[in-house]
Amino acid sequence: MADTPFVIRPAADVDERLFLLNALQDIYEGWPSxxxxxxxxxxxxxxxxxxxxxxxxxxxxSLGPELxxxxxxxxxxxxxxxTYLKNLGVIDQRTVDKAQSGAAEAIFDGFLEGxxxxxxxxxxxxxxxxxxxxxxxxxxxxxxxxxxxxxxxxAAEKQRLTAQVNTAMASARAAAQRLTIARGWxxxxxxxxxxxxxxxxxxxxxxxxxxxxxxxxxxDRADQGNSPDAAVTSADWCARAAELxxxxxxYDGFRARFVAEAVDLGLSAxxxxxxxxxxxxxxxxxxxxxxxxxxxLSIDPGDEGGxxxxxxxxxxxxxxxxxxxxxxxxxxASNFGRDAGFAVRYAKLMSLTNSLDKADQWxxxxxxxxxxxxxxVRATPDLANLRAWRPQRFAELTTVRLRPEIVxxxxxxxxxxxxxxxxxxxxxxxxxxxxxGQRTWNVSxxxxxxxxxxxxxxxxxxxxxxxxxxxxADLRYDCDQVVH
Numbered sequence: 001m002a003d004t005p006f007v008i009r010p011a012a013d014v015d016e017r018l019f020l021l022n023a024l025q026d027i028y029e030g031w032p033s034x035x036x037x038x039x040x041x042x043x044x045x046x047x048x049x050x051x052x053x054x055x056x057x058x059x060x061x062s063l064g065p066e067l068x069x070x071x072x073x074x075x076x077x078x079x080x081x082x083t084y085l086k087n088l089g090v091i092d093q094r095t096v097d098k099a100q101s102g103a104a105e106a107i108f109d110g111f112l113e114g115x116x117x118x119x120x121x122x123x124x125x126x127x128x129x130x131x132x133x134x135x136x137x138x139x140x141x142x143x144x145x146x147x148x149x150x151x152x153x154x155a156a157e158k159q160r161l162t163a164q165v166n167t168a169m170a171s172a173r174a175a176a177q178r179l180t181i182a183r184g185w186x187x188x189x190x191x192x193x194x195x196x197x198x199x200x201x202x203x204x205x206x207x208x209x210x211x212x213x214x215x216x217x218x219x220d221r222a223d224q225g226n227s228p229d230a231a232v233t234s235a236d237w238c239a240r241a242a243e244l245x246x247x248x249x250x251y252d253g254f255r256a257r258f259v260a261e262a263v264d265l266g267l268s269a270x271x272x273x274x275x276x277x278x279x280x281x282x283x284x285x286x287x288x289x290x291x292x293x294x295x296x297l298s299i300d301p302g303d304e305g306g307x308x309x310x311x312x313x314x315x316x317x318x319x320x321x322x323x324x325x326x327x328x329x330x331x332x333a334s335n336f337g338r339d340a341g342f343a344v345r346y347a348k349l350m351s352l353t354n355s356l357d358k359a360d361q362w363x364x365x366x367x368x369x370x371x372x373x374x375x376x377v378r379a380t381p382d383l384a385n386l387r388a389w390r391p392q393r394f395a396e397l398t399t400v401r402l403r404p405e406i407v408x409x410x411x412x413x414x415x416x417x418x419x420x421x422x423x424x425x426x427x428x429x430x431x432x433x434x435x436x437g438q439r440t441w442n443v444s445x446x447x448x449x450x451x452x453x454x455x456x457x458x459x460x461x462x463x464x465x466x467x468x469x470x471x472x473a474d475l476r477y478d479c480d481q482v483v484h
Contacts, residue, residue, distance in 0.1 A: 002287035005295035026212040066175035073168040211241035231269035238262035281318035290315035306335030340369035348382035374481040408468040412461035419451040430477040
């Protein structure tokens, strides 16, 4: 039954200590070198909470001093590196406090985005390991300038941090080596190798019980395959990754993490099969995608982050169960209500259920949140009711409307472009054609490349028209939102 969740049971050969080492390597491999202050601070807040919880599990389950020391070193390194970024001015205390306040509510918030960003455009042969530290430590964007009187202090701090990195990595590697011998694991199964960079498939071959490596390979293969079958296979791999997580409530967050990726990949297959239209379903993969969403909610019934209900809404909509989808979306709205993708999907549900005023409102709202795929809005059959019964309004919501205004100057003239569209215009290439008697001008307005909905852009000193008059003036343009 599509509404029946899969049962995720830990595999018989799951080893808690091995999992903890794999989790620790995942932390080190995901260490941010981004200059995005909010994302960086959020990663530290979530990772500190995760590592702290795993350290507590090590103590309560009496899993030995090697793992305890490796995690203590990781926690100390997290604190030291965050201090380093604060001193560089990359993040401030307010950003850190905000991230910490939200970490407990969504420990894996941003996981899907983070993993996909990490492997975006990657190939199977790309190298990935934990040996990125010099690049991480020195790779803070040069845009962050350091005053000359702080150079020496920052250099000294970098030196101390580098030493702490080496200590932490040596501790993890030693734990992996000792436990491999003591517990009879396969050579290299615990990770933290010195063998150089490894392709994702090779990581999985060497570490067959590492759920993190398997999930990373699944995401990469789905991106490379770009087909329903590739997405379904990758979803199955992520479900398998969830079975490589030890039993116990301490690890439910990891189970939910891998099932969440399986849900996302399963729905990706449905998207491709239906051409991204709810009304194109149910498709071959829809029942499995719906079952995966139920599985996620069975693991995380509280769904504090709203992910489960957001994805449940999509799976129900693809199943043709629009009213139930709306109920699920309403639960997720408190978390995702300010997401443009969520808003346009909600508009589709409103149109499919003939709630045309709400469809209009949510589509307009999606634009205000930054929705730019106007061609998708024009084409989707999910908005057919809005298109058919409110044709004038639908045209207003999907038509580019730019209005030029010439501002005469003493020597040179400006042009103000008014964006009267309901949405932003992007990648704008605009030209003013002016005719005065037998003379003509074709003036590029290259200063205006994007304009917010309802906003303006001023192209300064772009022409000089005698006598401040013209016989004909036309605006010619192209942009991402124009139908071709």
